[in-house]
Amino acid sequence: MKTRLRLLRLIISGTTYKRTLDIDESLIIIKGDGFSGKSLVLNLIDYCLGGKQEAIDLSVQMELAEYCDEVFLELRAGNKIYTVNRSLKVNRNIINIYLCKFDEYHEYSPWKKKVEEANEFFAEQFQIPLHSILRKRPGSNDFNQEKISFRDFMRFVFIRQGELGTNQFLQNNNTFVSGKNKEVFKIINDLVITDLEEINKEIQIKQNEHNKLDKINNGLEEYLSNRESENLNKLITVRDEYSENIDTLNKNKKELLNRNKNDNSRVFSNLKNDIKEIDEIIFDKNENIRILDFSIRNKEILLQDYFNEREKLEATLEAIKKIKISEHSERCPLCHTVVEVKQENCETNEDIEKALNQIQDKIETLQNLIKVDSKKIVIERSDTSKISEKRKIYVTALNEYKKNMDTPYLSEVESINSLIKDITEERNKINSFIDIHHEIDNNASKIVRLSGQLETLNKKKNELLKLQKREDDILSALNKKYRKLMLRFNFTSIQQDKCYISKDNYLPYYNGISVLKHTSGCLLLCMQIAYLGAILELNIEEENNCHPALLMLDTVSNNIGTNTDSTDSIDPETYGELFKYLVETSKDNQVFIIDNTPPKVIEPNKEFIFRRVNDGESLCGLIDMSKNEIKPEDK
Incomplete structure (x- = not known):
């Protein structure tokens, strides 16, 4: 969709x-x-x-x-x-x-x-199904994968001043990007035919993503239900009330502080809060160090067990390897008869070597883990030391303020701060519930989009053979629209072999000559507008075409002129008809037109007029x- x-x-x-x-x-x-x-x-x-x-x-x-x-x-x-x-x-x-x-x-x-x-x-x-294409490397027969990007797509949306009405249309002068225009045209007009295997693969990926999002949303909705927070509007109302209360408390605190001529009370309160936050950080880091140290001790005990086991296995293996397999024997516990061990049954040494390798892997893993934990401890201790030094500075400053401090409103300020903190925490809880609602809505939008994509993929899967005929039908429809527009712009050579959009490169032609080779600015402009217009018109009719219905043209009359004395001018009738068509196109698309002296437009529009000014004048x-x-x- x-x-x-x-x-x-x-x-x-x-x-x-x-x-x-x-x-x-x-x-x-x-x-x-x-x-x-x-x-x-x-x-x-x-x-x-x-x-x-x-x-x-x-x-x-x-x-x-x-x-x-x-x-x-x-x-x-x-x-x-x-x-x-x-x-x-x-x-x-x-x-x-x-x-x-x-x-x-x-x-x-x-x-x-x-x-x-x-x-x-x-x-x-924006639901633009981009993909990668294969292109030959310069000077080589090898291929590289190149991804069609959103910027490639924008060439069919924003026609710059240096392109409109010139043979540099769609950035033809840049061979690196212009080589992707054909594929972008196919994407816009839904002409990319993916084989059945790729469609099945894409269906599987999108179905899995759909199921995952559905499961996440069910969990989030259950979470909100358990906390009686299903009503988003109610949550927003409560959050706004909390915000108003916080604003009121902050205003009261500000008024209270303004009454106190001595700023020391505010500094004192801030210092106390800073020291409290530093103490919490130091406590957390010491706790981390304790946990890491405990983890290292446990790993070292386990490591010693592995060393002991390895030593025993190595001793056993060494003993076995010093005795010939044919000499390996055991004595019967009943009759004390010596029983010879046959060679084909002696795989003990291989088992021991396998066990040794496993033990060695475990030892190396533990040693690496101990190194990582040790490094973390060093970092944590270093951070703790720096933070402790910072705490000393704050404590010294606090003691200085305590000596001569006049803080008649300190208790009131601390009371307000406490209230602000409590209300802020409650508001944060509400915000977390609101964020969950937004996540559910966002996931729901993705699910809807995925459902639409799955529906499209399944439709493509079922109509794969029909799609192979689609290119001829699409080009036929585009060519009818293109020729009709060229005739409307007063160009009469609209025979099928002279005026068409080529199946080879999907570019417009007139008199059998490509838009990239014509030199007349008047003809080039009309060809380009007719070509883009045909794409936009078909985009309305075809459900799976994906042009975003946005067109930005800069500057329409820049390279053609409207003066009949010019050898390359466009006659006023053609120019007026062309502009009239762009206005008509804006009924189903959003169209931006930059022009120095455009004709008057009766239909609803948004007009901006910019003026260049001389030095010393106000900017306009x-x-x-x-x-x-x-x-x-x-x-």
């Missing part, structure tokens, strides 16, 4: 500046002057979705560097809301992902993921001080 993406808000933030772009519309038009930040909006969205660090060059984006430290993107994928956060200046390889709205992200713990991990996470959450682009949400009194 496909997952549609809907971008809701883009927030750029710093210590003195914050701006929120509410983009929760199907059609978003960004227009204005050059160098005002229009393209930067799409680049920041792409940056949040795992784009390369180099996409945001702060040495070029000087205003962004001066006022902003991080960027947030709130989006909806299916029925789930995510807030994605990425720093613009530090730890730029880390992406924080919150399962909540932006307004609530402070209340949740994020998934902290490196960019590569985040891209895998996005693919999984993406960084616009009149839009700053941080007021002077908040700084």
Whole structure:
């Protein structure tokens, strides 16, 4: 089952500046002057979705560097809301992902993921079935496995300024990534046919995961039931009441401390708490040392037993090896007759050698364990020594404050602190129950997703032979849509052998020439919009196609011009029709259009206008001080 993406808000933030772009519309038009930040909006969205660090060059984006430290993107994928956060200046390889709205992200713990991990996470959450392909190594007949990534998928979502209307469409100039475009096209249009064995294997893995999550949720629900914490709304209400009580107590404590002119009481209380925490740490470490020491003594006793046993076995083996097997004999206990031992029955020495090897393995294992425990003791004692030195300093400071301390409100402060501690502990318990509810909900969402994936896999399994015919049907449907759009854009050579999407590379052709070879910006733009439009239209009709119904175009008229005097200009009628089609496409997809002078749009849309200004004038682009949400009194 496909997952549609809907971008809701883009927030750029710093210590003195914050701006929120509410983009929760199907059609978003960004227009204005050059160098005002229009393209930067799409680049920041792409940056949040795992784009390369180099996409945001702060040495070029000087205003962004001066006022902003991080960027947030709130989006909806299916029925789930995510807030994605990425720093613009530090730890730029880390992406924080919150399962909540932006307004609530402070209340949740994020998934902290490196960019590569985040891209895998996005693919999984957005239900994009990525996989690996085999590609030849350069200059070799050997093959390497290369994984199709979420970034490869984004080339069919975000068409950059240097690609739109040029023969660098889908980053054709980068052979390393463009070689994966064919496979991405197949993934989007559900043309990847996995053999039966692989389908069965995937069904088994997903069914096991489904069962595991189901079992975990049953256990968590039983846990909540035993503690009468099944009602999430009630838990949230109780938690909020505790939070209000804590806020009130903190306010009272603050007022009490402000009445006391002598700060020594607060320092005294903090020092006592610090010493108490240090004593608890020292106690825990001494307990660890005691346990480790006891463990070592037990291991040494067992080790000595193994040494004794090894010594006996070695002595026995040495004695046996000094006597010929033919001379081995035993005396009958009844008649005292000497009984000869036949050679084929004498395997005693081999058994003893086997036992010796086993004993030696046990000895080495114990010795290694003793070394590990001994090392832990050394570390713990070293830490205890350092912490004890710290405690001496705190005790000395405490004694100094005791000499001349005027603390008329100390008992009241300690009473309030005690109440705050008790209520905080109760609130933490409630929060743990709420976290369990969230985990159950998250697992339930995964179970639903897995059920959908299992249903799809079983359907594919049952229709494997039918799927082999699917490619012809899909290309036929895409070509009809592609040719219809090219005709709509006033290109009349739409015969099947001249205007088509190739079965060899899945790229659009016109007059039998690839989109990667044409040079006319007007023709290239129309081919590319018709190609992407055909994919989006079919995505609506086909249940298993997985384009996220999101399209970002930067900048539509950049490489074609709209001036009839230009040799490569697009006539106004064609340009208007092309723009009209993009507006129509936004009814079923979220479409971002950056253009300097777009036609007027009557349909509902979200419009942003950025202006470049001269030196000394107020900023009016993406960084616009009149839009700053941080007021002077908040700084």
